[in-house]
Amino acid sequence: MKPGVIILAVVCLVIAGLTTVFAGPAISNTVSNFFIVVVLVVGLGVHVGNSGIVSFGHPAFMAIAAYLTAILVLPVARKKALMPNLPDILGDISLNPVVAIMITLIFLALIGGLIGLAISRLNGASATIATLGLLIITHSLLVGGTTFTRGAQAVYGVPKVVTPLIAAGAAIAAIILADWFKYSRWGLVARAAREDAVAAAASGISVQRSRALVFTISIALTALGGGLFALHLGVFSPKEFYFNLTFSLLAMLIVGGGTSTTGAVAGVAIITLLSEGLRRVEPGFDIGGVTVPALFGLTTIGTSLALICTLYLRPEGLMGLKELDDHLTWVRPLRGYKRKNLSRAALSGPKHLRLLEVHGITKRYGGVTALQDVSLALNPNEILGLIGPNGSGKSTFLSCASGIQAFDEGTVQVNGIAMRQSDPTAFAHAGVGRTFQNIRLFSRLSVYENVAAALVAVPGAADAPSIAQILSRVNLAGMDDRIAETLSYGQQRRLEIARALATCPSFLLLDEPAAGMNSTETAELANIICSLRDVDGLGILLIDHDLPMILRLSNRVAVLNEGHLIAVGSPAEIRENPKVTAAYFGERSADQNLEAYTAT
Amino acid sequence: MTEIFAQQVLNALALGGVYALLGLGLAMVFSVLGMINFAHGEIMTLGGYTMVFISATFGWPFLLAVILSFCVAAGSAALIERVAFRPVRGASLTTMLLTTFAISSILHVLFQNFISPRPIALAVPSWLTSTLDLGGMRIGTLQSISITVTLVALSGLVAFLRFSTLGLAMRAAAQDFTITRLMGISANRVIVSAFAISGLLAGLSGFLWVAQRGSVDPLMGFVPVLKAFIAVVLGGMGSLGGAVLGGFLLGILEVTLRASLNESLLPFRDAISLSLIIGFLVLRPNGLLGRSDAVR
Structure with missing residues (x-):
């Protein structure tokens, strides 16, 4: 204990x-x-x-x-x-x-x-x-x-x-x-x-x-x-x-710190002492010849003011997110989280074909068609770049392919099994991991806990990498105890990848992982992504606006424009494709521009 | 038979109108600030007290008292925002929610101590409680006024939101407050206006509520506002139209239950109507007109 x-x-x-x-x-x-x-x-x-x-x-x-x-x-x-x-x-x-x-x-x-x-x-x-x-x-x-x-x-x-x-x-x-x-x-x-x-x-x-x-x-x-x-x-x-009871219980909890058990106990003590004190003066009293009149409900006012002061000055309560243990320097944070092993049946079952297959997806937002009959498959051991102008449907595609968003027509199959729409949990269990364009970490949890939460949620093979191995994979070794929201931008992006890796994915969908990074951070990220393909054999869908990086890393590149898939091919083919250059730069000056742009 | 039915329809619309007005005030503040305002009911009570005092103490005409009560409600809502809610602006949902809950509790105690813990009667003019004879059907004046006031208020608000610059700014703020501020629109102006309008709506519903019951008590606003909250969620959190729709539906549901339940089940009518709504929400978590945002 x-x-x-x-x-x-x-x-x-x-x-x-x-x-x-x-x-x-x-x-x-x-x-x-x-x-x-x-x-x-x-x-x-x-x-x-x-x-x-x-x-x-x-x-x-x-x-x-x-x-x-x-x-x-x-x-x-x-x-x-x-x-x-x-x-x-x-x-x-x-x-x-x-x-x-x-x-x-x-x-x-x-x-x-x-x-x-x-x-x-x-x-x-x-x-x-x-x-x-x-x-x-x-x-x-x-x-x-x-x-x-x-x-x-x-x-x-x-x-x-x-x-x-x-x-x-x-x-x-x-x-x-x-x-x-x-x-x-x-x-x-x-x-x-x-x-x-x-x-x-x-x-x-x-x-x-x-x-x-x-x-x-x-x-x-x-x-x-x-x-x-x-x-x-x-x-x-x-x-x-x-409601009176509801109010006092909530006030105690919030004054102490809503997310901390120690805080809950402290809050009860504070509000109880305060109320006991106020209850004695509630009927009114004399002090130096001055009569203070009775104020029925003084305890309620006291509790309310204590609550308001807490919310103004220290909204996370007296203890904040911390427990007593977090203040005891000699206590190490818990490190015991383990992945559940895959059942023997799942391990010894027939080897499915490994394929993330999106077939004929159409997605409409009201009158706008964000995706029109898009089919695309992601193989293991490949990086598939997905490019296109802003608003062309890249993120929507990724959200449909990871079960976050429902779509109007089409199917998504993972390893030959048709997936239910808008059930991201099932996608993660089937081996599809993803990151988000706007970073979505578990902000107030530690780096370790961010990875551990995903690790305990999805069973994996006994020899799958541990949390420490995953963190060192994305160059975050030794940062276990940092709270996620205190990390730098590039570190947060890498932590998102680490969290996705903790689910032992076969496929990794990355939505603008290099956005906002400087060139050193981008290079570091590119190395990580390549090693995930080459060493781990993952199939990676990579969305980014960094065209040179996409063309350099990808085995294949797919291009979306206004919801239509206008081209799929090797980076060299895409660079030559007139439809792609037209979509990016307009019809006329297309060729020279793209060459000039990708040469940099 | 048709007369009873018509009367019940009017009752439903009148009660639904009060919930709709309250719900619209709540939705207005929620969509701009993301704040669930528990003190909304106390604004309603404050308006009620203003009516009672002005007409009893000064003996001023009833209508003048009513209009003044609207002003007090709108002003006090804006004042509470300035004094109590501004420090937690932009904080988490929970923080804002509990702040308004605390303010509501403090106002309860103040009303109980400095006004009266008991209900205070309001002398409602007789023309309000009379009945109209409409083509052989007798219908209550008050219900007719309730429905008229609701409709006028709603159309006035729609016109304001649609055709005035401030209204446009508020609709924009309801969609995306951050972007609206980036467009150079003063946050304070939008927020204070949202509170003033929501206070005005609380004042209107306070008038209708008090005229119906004939008295004001410290906890008067609490229960109708709780129900209005549920109506807002039913309509779809963050949707102004949804709040109105939810309010009317709740009114219709309550009046239907009151008319159709037998004696032994009557005490449970709140339990039944709220269970039905929560049950519906479990099946449709975004409510009737709620939208689910795109994920990036």
């Missing part, structure tokens, strides 16, 4: 121990409450931190958990009085609290999984607003569903069995689970998708599945918090689980 987690656990235990030995019931109560909120905020943090999507809906699941736990543990007589219409199977039982919490956890993880699968189809803002909808839906179900609840009235008489030590135990469990998940292979791919969902999918990560898993784990922790909440307070009603 990591030192940071151990330190947090020890702190929790010490606080709980001291409280148990020395403190009276009021303080014990506050401390138990604190630890339960830690469970909830860490649970929320699992979602917000790993998916990058703010959820307003977590208190809804917490509410369901609290009601379920209460129904399971309430004494039968009390239950008959409170909820007379409860089905017998629930009405006639009264379970041990531990069993009840277990059942609650499993039940909510199932619900969380189902809803997570649905919500994960939505992006950013839409997903957040959908969780808002969930909160309203659940609230209205709790108030209206009087068979299982008491409507807007409170449920009471739930045995109060939570002690500070039990609550601290739950908090420690939540911290351990959250930390383990964050650095597991599933957490890594989720964080990659958080940074850039499109690039994650093109790196073989199944974005929707990873988000759904994040949601499920997060809901399981929230359920633990909700169950404990019921067993701690003993009395609650639906209004407890509405």
Whole structure:
């Protein structure tokens, strides 16, 4: 276990121990409450931190958990009085609290999984607003569903069995689970998708599945918090689980640092202390003969201001993206990510013909035809240059051939197998890697993690290159711990290639890899690209405006103009082709110009 | 029978109109800034309070109070942008979202402390609550006014966006804010205008909402704005036309459910309408008129 987690656990235990030995019931109560909120905020943090999507809906699941736990543990007589219409199977039982919490956890993880699968189809803002909808839906179900609840009235008489030590135990469990998940292979791919969902999918990560898993784990922790909440307070009603709670949980998480488990714990501590302090002055007080009037809701104002200050001054929260471990200089970052080996069946299966085959693709944007019946095949051991004036459809072609974009007619086959449209994950698994014209890295992850995320997502042969080998391949050796967005432009371009290589591709599609590079960087890049063809036998589709480089490196060159494929041939043939020169320079002065241009 | 049906259609359009106006205000700010503005509902509440105070304290004519409330709503929206939202301009979606959420919470508490935690009644003139006799059919004046106000506001806004320079700048900003700024258009002017217009729309919907219910309370704007958000997503995030369409659809859905659900299911009508919409979004993640951007 990591030192940071151990330190947090020890702190929790010490606080709980001291409280148990020395403190009276009021303080014990506050401390138990604190630890339960830690469970909830860490649970929320699992979602917000790993998916990058703010959820307003977590208190809804917490509410369901609290009601379920209460129904399971309430004494039968009390239950008959409170909820007379409860089905017998629930009405006639009264379970041990531990069993009840277990059942609650499993039940909510199932619900969380189902809803997570649905919500994960939505992006950013839409997903957040959908969780808002969930909160309203659940609230209205709790108030209206009087068979299982008491409507807007409170449920009471739930045995109060939570002690500070039990609550601290739950908090420690939540911290351990959250930390383990964050650095597991599933957490890594989720964080990659958080940074850039499109690039994650093109790196073989199944974005929707990873988000759904994040949601499920997060809901399981929230359920633990909700169950404990019921067993701690003993009395609650639906209004407890509405926007006020959503707001305080989010405020704690963001003040501490939404993407950090340590930050989540720190945020709970800060906001709890602040609220406890403000609550004492809320009813008004006298100071030196001056009467300060009561201000109902002072704690809300305090929380809001703390949140606003954080967002203005340090939007990534107190801990930022870092964990306690990142501040302990003697702790090395995790390096354990490994590729899954290909199944024996996949390895010993018949050797397919290796070919990326685009057949008769037509793509229209509204009235504009970006590609018109384009067919092109990419073989192993070759560099196929793709050139054409701006707007001729090069990037669109690449996006169709890598499954990013849907098209109107035509097919794409990889190694003889027809691919489904707009399923980039499947393309990555079939052996098609790509880079983007506008660099799309996992910006706030390290260089190592950028490559590792793609590496763990796609299984490969046992002897496929390791992360260190891939990084040294693109001249990024020793830069493992640098955060991707801090790299220079040329390094970022090469890191994108490294990430694509981590998926063990047979084909590599590069969209203007040399754009914006100086001549030294371009030469370095050209060497890398050639060695990928000559040493690794990759088939490379190379789009660039650097015509001399394309003509020098390519085995074949294809030319697009206004969505039509106007020529395919050897560099020498392309240089001679009148249609190509016309497309580039206009009809008249074509020949001399291209010769002059390519001679430089 | 036809009378009941016609009345329900009017109800649906009137309620949908309020959601459409709110949604349009939200979509305006979202498309220019990428901000989900939770404080929009509090602008609506503020407009409502202005109406109550002006007509109760000064005894001014109702219409004057209504017009002043629009001005207050538009002005306060622009003011909140200047004071609270400008420091987070250009920040991530989450940062902006939570800032507006915090501002909304602070305004709730201020309303509760300095105005009243309880609903304050508004003396709605009797002509507003009467019914019109239209070719043998009796229809509510208020519903007719709601629909008229919505239509006038929408066509006014369309005209503004289409024919004025500032409107063109705002449409351009909704498409691509960075490029718009590069064209020499002042960011502040576009953003402040977007907020002022969105505030004006909140003021309009506040008037319609308050006239319908006859009172203002601190949390008044919260729930309708939440629903308007969902309407915006239904229409397609970032599309102004989509926001209007989504708003009307939500209104129609709610009125249909209210009319058709039996007694035992009525308490669940919000749950049902929102579940239907979320279910639809899961099948069509970009909403009705949303576009998916090209990837480079």
